[in-house]
Amino acid sequence: MTNSPVVPEVDLWGSGRQVGHLRVPQSRDDSGWGTIQVPIVVVANGTGPTVLLTAGNHGDEYEGQVTLLDLARTLRPEEVQGRVILLPAMHYPACAAGKRLSPLDGRDFNRCFPGDPFGGFALSLAHFVDSVLLPICDYQMDLHSGGTGMDIVPSAVGHILDHAGMQARTLAMADAFGAPVTLLLKEVNAGPTLLAAAENRGIVALSSELGGGGRLSPAALTITKRGVRNVLRHAGVLEGLPEVGEYGPSRRMTVPDLAHYVFAPADGIWEAAHPLGHTVQADGPAGLLHRIEDPVAPPIALSYKATGLLWCVRHVGRVKAGDPVAVIARDM
Ligand SMILES: [Zn+2]
Structure with missing residues (x-):
């Protein structure tokens, strides 16, 4: 019961x-x-x-x-x-x-x-x-x-x-x-x-x-x-x-661990380097985080920490610090 x-x-x-x-x-x-x-x-x-x-x-x-x-x-x-x-x-x-x-x-x-x-x-x-x-x-x-x-x-x-x-x-x-x-x-x-x-x-x-x-x-x-x-x-x-x-x-x-994620380190606008489903390389460029608070500073460049399939991408342009912007999957 x-x-x-x-x-x-x-x-x-x-x-x-x-x-x-x-x-x-x-x-x-x-x-x-x-x-x-x-x-x-x-x-x-x-x-x-x-x-x-x-x-x-x-x-x-x-x-x-x-x-x-x-x-x-x-x-x-x-x-x-x-x-x-x-x-x-x-x-x-x-x-x-x-x-x-x-x-x-x-x-x-x-x-x-x-x-x-x-x-x-x-x-x-x-x-x-x-x-x-x-x-x-x-x-x-x-x-x-x-x-x-x-x-x-x-x-x-x-x-x-x-x-x-x-x-x-x-x-x-x-x-x-x-x-x-x-x-x-x-x-x-x-x-x-x-x-x-x-x-x-x-x-x-x-x-x-x-x-x-x-x-x-x-x-x-x-x-x-x-x-x-x-x-x-x-x-x-x-x-x-x-x-x-x-x-x-x-x-x-x-997706074995958090090293397969890319997290935004600050608030900003995310510009991804690759489309969903792309094969990406560790240390390759993942994209740019643009900061409206400092117009003349260069955007923050983020890189992948793992090689594999770009399985998940951020869809909404505006991100907050700590948001994942990409997740990499690798073959089992
Ligand atoms: Zn759900």
Whole structure:
């Protein structure tokens, strides 16, 4: 039994296609018994594994949201063996606002796991996902993109795990998803993420980075739509084998440490030396940081500290001291 105050309008154990909301309490001055309605769709048939697909963990990342809306409309119960649970706009207030962080309290929803049933909207929703949805799942994929600030080579993202069997199952799921890149990393502050919550419950789980720049990329959307159906095929929920993209099998890469990041040492305007996806060299020029405070001083020249694929670039021109402006991935 859960002590969650979140009430699902759908029967998680029912068959067919069900469309409803998770009703999450959110008291306001003008509505003491107010709730926030988080859309949920369950498509289930027969017996088989359960796959939880989530998007809108961050509200300004759009490929996953549109892919799950498409799946919610088109996935037919009779083609499913098992259960697919869709949360296309999981952190609904941020999705409705088109923002990464919550307009309610400024929280990053992906730093709220495993949550707290009575900790307010974000923590109580995270607690429901962790304590009610994850325990009935076999596979979980949380769809992210680069958001407003970053642009990223479309990638499935997994953690470097201590358990060899779980690592192999994670890589097999990522191979099936079939993004141009599969990136494995030891994440900074991974503990409070949904991906870590799923791993802690022994579920085969992936995240992703599928574009960014605060826009919906048609190319990344194609990769995401194919990838999500590939995951359902890999799980055995849909018939058939995963489809390989026109770029071939996914390239396995890693960002092993912070030396693969370039950070801005001061506030300024970032002028990148290379486009996303370029192969770059250690000690080569990464770009120039322009300082409006001192018009006649030369810009600050930054260089890469690692050789590899320019996997992530700063999209927004204005940066603050400490912001990453580039991330390099290398082949595993
Ligand atoms: Zn995200």
